[in-house]
Amino acid sequence: MCGLIALWEAHMQVLVVGAGYAGTIAANRLAKRVKRVQAAEITVINPRPDFVERVRLHEQVAGTGAAATPLASMLREGVTTRRGTVDKIGDGQVTLDDGASLGFDYLFLAVGSTVAPLPATVPVGTWEGAEEARAALAELSGGQTVTVIGSGLTGIETASEIAFGRPDLRVRIVGRTIAASLSAGARKRVRSGLDRLGVEVVEDAVARIDPGVGAGGADVVHLRARSPFTSDLTLWAVIGSVPDLAARSGLEVDADGRTVVDAYLRSVTDPRIFAVGDCAAVPGSRAACATAMPQGAHAADTLARMIRGREPEPYSMGYVGQALSLGRSDGLLQSSRRNDTVRRLYFAGRAAAVAKERVCRYAKFSTRTAAYAWLRGSK
Incomplete structure (x- = not known):
């Protein structure tokens, strides 16, 4: 063969x-x-000369953590790099x-x-986009609005992290169905976690964005089925x-x-x-x-x-589940079957946030050491 x-x-x-x-x-x-x-x-x-933990890009955006590590420190002796x-x-x-x-x-x-972001949005799924979003976020003053487009786990973590790190801002997340990859119970728990952080949830599709035409130079976001609204910073959180x-x-x-x-x-x-x-x-x-x-x-x-x-x-x-953070002190672990279909079982709260952090640390440790084992798929 x-x-x-x-x-x-x-x-x-x-x-x-x-x-x-x-x-x-x-x-x-x-x-x-x-x-x-x-x-x-x-x-x-x-x-780039860095290894980027994509699972921490939302922390990089919000300024609550760092996602980049020098690549040289991540590679074993004898591996060379070419930028x-x-x-x-x-x-x-x-x-x-x-x-x-x-x-x-x-x-x-x-x-x-x-990513393929809509015009006038800043993508948060790449290192360059996350850095641009971090800088733009730092320029916002209290009371201004951040809109996160994307209702998957990337969008949820981004909106949650910003709301946690910048409680002085208004944060909105827009998407078709919030946390569609999770079980019904887990989706409900995500909504309550977003509510506690003060994140407004808008389940609708974005039709277009008119950059800088609103009051004070804000973007105007047009939805398919609702009235448009303004946004001082619009982030794109769709990996597609x-x-x-x-x-x-x-x-x-x-x-x-x-x-x-x-x-x-x-x-x-x-x-x-x-x-x-x-x-x-x-x-x-x-x-x-x-x-x-x-x-x-x-x-x-x-x-x-x-x-x-x-x-x-x-x-x-085979998969075991999905994990997401809802700020630094809340999170959710969704259990799944090996074929990635979700079960009803999930865990949430501070313990889930700690577990998610350990998952992130293990991923980086295993990537650097190459000591890694995984569950085999179902037969």
């Missing part, structure tokens, strides 16, 4: 494109397992945005997901697309632009390329660090098995 890989006298060149959860744990797992049996040069290519953006992946080489080219024997594509690097490079992608992979997380177009994390079209997966980390680790383990002359094992992963 995959053939046996001979041990080469020359160094094997492995490139990891992207240093989020999937790319960083893949690089560290490769350094830990592949280099034991094969001389390999592992290079991580990333547009830059990959413009295209070719036959055994990549071209960077500065025109430089790097060759590879194997490549791990881990560019994550991105992936970078087009795979499609631009001629790899087969699905309708959402994610790289189509086989059972071992290899591109069906080029088996030298592993795709992991949000940019990989893995059936049944959702965008989350709980998805990215097992995929990055499994792909690295697969390459290590192949180098040893062993057959790869199909990727398998």
Whole structure:
């Protein structure tokens, strides 16, 4: 199926494109397992010098925490970094945005997901957007209004964190259905948590935004079924697309632009390329660090098995639930089945907030150490 890989006298060149959860744990797992049996040069290519905890971007926005850690401190000894953006992946080489080219024997594509915000909004799902939102938020004075567009967990955590960190502001969250991925009981508990923080909930779709035409230069947000309202800062908290690097490079992608992979997380177009994390079209997966980390680790383990002359094992992963914070002193843990369908069971309150914080810390620790285990999928 995959053939046996001979041990080469020359160094094997492995490139990891992207240093989020999937790319960083893949690089560290490769350094830990592949280099034991094969001389390999592992290079991580990333547009910024930091590892960004996307699960903490809402804290970065609100000024209640920090989401960036120097990438050098997250990578194992022997892993090198190259700052830059990959413009295209070719036959055994990549071209960077500065025109430089790097060759590879194997490549791990881990560019994550991105956002496509409405005009006049600031996206909070990227590092650059979170920094812009943080600076804009610091300029607001008491009584002004912040609107968060997006009713998923990203939007809920963003609105909650801002309301917790800046109780002097008016905070509004707008979306079709608040916490639609949770059980009915958990959705009700999220609403009560938002109410306690003073967050106004508007369940409606945004039609358009007219920037700066309201009183004092505020944005005017038009909804499909309600009257428009003004907003002094409008944040976009919808994660809905992936970078087009795979499609631009001629790899087969699905309708959402994610790289189509086989059972071992290899591109069906080029088996030298592993795709992991949000940019990989893995059936049944959702965008989350709980998805990215097992995929990055499994792909690295697969390459290590192949180098040893062993057959790869199909990727398998099961979910246990979802976790979200509602400010620093409240949170919610939603239990789920392995196939990610939710159960009625959930936990909320201060204990859930503490548990969510521990989950975030464990994710970072495991990414750095490559010591990570996960639940297998249902058979």
